[in-house]
Amino acid sequence: MNIKLKVWRQKSAKEKGKFVKYTLENASPEMSFLEMLDALNTKLILQGDDPVAFEHDCREGICGCCSLYINGRPHGPGEKTTTCELHMRSFKEGKTIVIEPWRSRGFPVLKDLIVDRHAFDKILIAGGFISNEAGTAQDANSILIRKDKADEAFDSAVCIGCAACVAACKNASAMLFVSAKVSQFALLQQGKVEAKQRVQAMVRKMDELGFGNCTNTYACEAECPKGISVTNIARMNREFFGARIGTQKS
């Protein structure tokens, strides 16, 4: 198939970017989206042009590197799919495919389609952990956890940190990301000791970094490649208000 592309090109964080049009002949519907970009880059390199910079690593949907905004959607068309799992069979020949980086104040562009998602680490540094040091743990089976709770915690824990939720949100809110981590630990016995400080510290950091609020459009859930549910946000809100009441009492 012949592909028409419109790709965001930006030399560095300091320079202004613009869309550039490309065409790619002889692409195959069986190619993954990133393999299509590989082919484009091969063509550009051999022509003496700069290839398009994009972030990628595992190419099997688990590392969370890929971050392309394709035809107005994070990770492009397809339910619960990362960009690297997307295949060209999902696109019609002849229609232009528009590729942009994540657009959010929290994630400045470094080059072309690569953004800096360091803000996510910062939020987790504020409290996304259980303070357990190596060598201090008791036997793992001394903590019994109901299977349904453990499964629910797992469903929250599968977040790959790609930030599609922020890119999808008109408020650039990071609530789905933060709430998934808060939920994972809130659902598990091990996480309860620090639950109050955790949710407060993480929410504070999230606000400080300029991420927006949640206005319940559910775009984040719709675009999350791992299907993380907005019920996590509701749980985080409960935890957050509960923690504030608790703090005021003490």
Add this chain to the structure above:
Amino acid sequence: MIKLDSKIPEGPLTEKWTNYRSSHKLVNPANKKKLDIILVGTGLAGSAAASSLGELGYNVKVFCFQDTPRRAHSVAAQGGINAAKNYKHDGDSVYRLFYDMIKGGDYRAREANVYRAAEVSNATIDQLTAQGVPFAREYGGALDNRSFGGVQVSRTFYAKGQTGQQCLLGAYSGLLRQIGKGTVTMYSRREMLELVVIDGKARGIITRNLVTGELERHSGHAVVLATGGYGTIYYLSTLAVNSNGSAAWAAYKKGAFFGNPSFVQIHPSSIPVLNDYQSKLTLMSESLRNDGRVWVPKKKGDKRPANDIPEDERDYYLERRYPAYGNLVPRDVGSRAAKERCDAGYGVGDTGLAVNLDFKDAIDKQGKKAIENKYGNLFEMYEKTTGINSYEEPMRIYPAGHYTMGGLWVDYNLMTTIPGLFAIGESNFSDHGANRLGASSLMQCAGDGYFIIPNTITSYLADEIRTPRIPVDKPEFEEAQKTVQEKIHKLLTINGSQTVTSFHKRLGKILWDYCGMTRNEAGLKKAMGMVEELEQEFWRDVKVPATANELNQELEKAGRVADFFELAKLLVTDALNRKESCGAHFREESQTETGEAKRDDRNYSYVTAWEYNGENKPPLMHKEDLKFENVEVKERSYK
């Protein structure tokens, strides 16, 4: 010439590690703050080590080439992590786990290290659980286990098909906590390009800032490499495409010996190669063989759809050849068996290079829901890549490059032959002999990082408390930086006509064909010539665009591929030297009448440790003789 000393502590096997821990030298808390440790790589081994060393109070500087430590390729490990908990009450013990690993590695690993790995496995599960890793549980609330290849007990802890992700995120959360506390400084988007050795000791690294292109100098009292394996040398592999062998290679060229480089695991179940432009192969976890049955048609070239082939016309070749272990044979055995059937013309799919992995019986017995619960995400991944729903028809799988048992040679302290340079996780050669058993990679990484390196590095650093911070303006840093600069300059000025990736593909093909699942002398010699020729062509005709002072992904790749050419020659050299078959290393000249690997204990019961001997000179070979005092060395049979 350096003499190999594995520094195995005296005493009975079961007491070595306990004795070591109670007698090694310590560093008092006030002095720990004054000691700098450089740690490269943030997979499970690196992240676990970073958090533990930070908790101890050392000043830790951590480096990764990704944008955040959470993306390291441990994240993609699927099936599970082993431990000798014996929660299933099925006869497991530390000794049995140790024994399975020694046997699984075809008697080519060091007893003391393997025993210790088994010994700390239980504490690892406790640690990860306490950190909030949501392992699968039973209805009673206890942790669940499943079986993996090459063993007859259920000792594998898992979190669906995302165990690596969950373990890594657990370790990463501990690392982040230390960053918050200020004991760990994180340098992401940095690639280590050179090791700095001063007065014979590892004292620093040169990194390239991958955003600005700037070369940076970092010093420390010790350097720990947790940089993973070099499986991407085959180009197509189950690894993340940016995984590479360059940090280990830099260490090798500075004097760290390389152990058993030819021991590469080809995993039996990956989604097969579908086309020419494919950039990677997706693993389908070994855990699937708990419930999936592997088969090919009994008739050569039978092109009927799998579901149309009646039961009595199917050859469940693993169950046929290995009745005791059936579909759960170890990976090397499973891979060769698949290759044998496909080479003989029984393979399925368009290319004939695939076999069926069928869940029909399991679904009939346990119901679709149960299978979905165990492997749901794997079935989804398979469908996304191939468009095939494997609840309805069998998966097609084929072997793919996966894991490197070989790596930097280390002693019992996990220290390389360069004092002060340690290697942990997949980057060392230590625990898996000639073949790794499933779910023991996460186990080794976490054990190395959480429980072993904090002790052994302390023992080393106890003698360094009088060494002041190392200044980075020393001539050794200058020189190391110059080496890096020159290489980058050379790569950017060739301005040839072929892309880096096209060279990488061709290199991978040579190694896959002649130094992959099976090897023979003529093929290896031929491969050596081909690699040398291709390498020369690379340095004549590669095209690397843009400049050094910017984010330049092609330049990053070019440096890695340049190193792979050199590593490839060492891999082939090692494979040529070892004329026996053992584990994943199958020399066609050395097989039994039934086509099984034939070991030669009289001549090859050793670890090969290669020493760099200068540009274009053959490397020097050292041998570490393996002594087995606690297991009886037998023919490795799964029949």
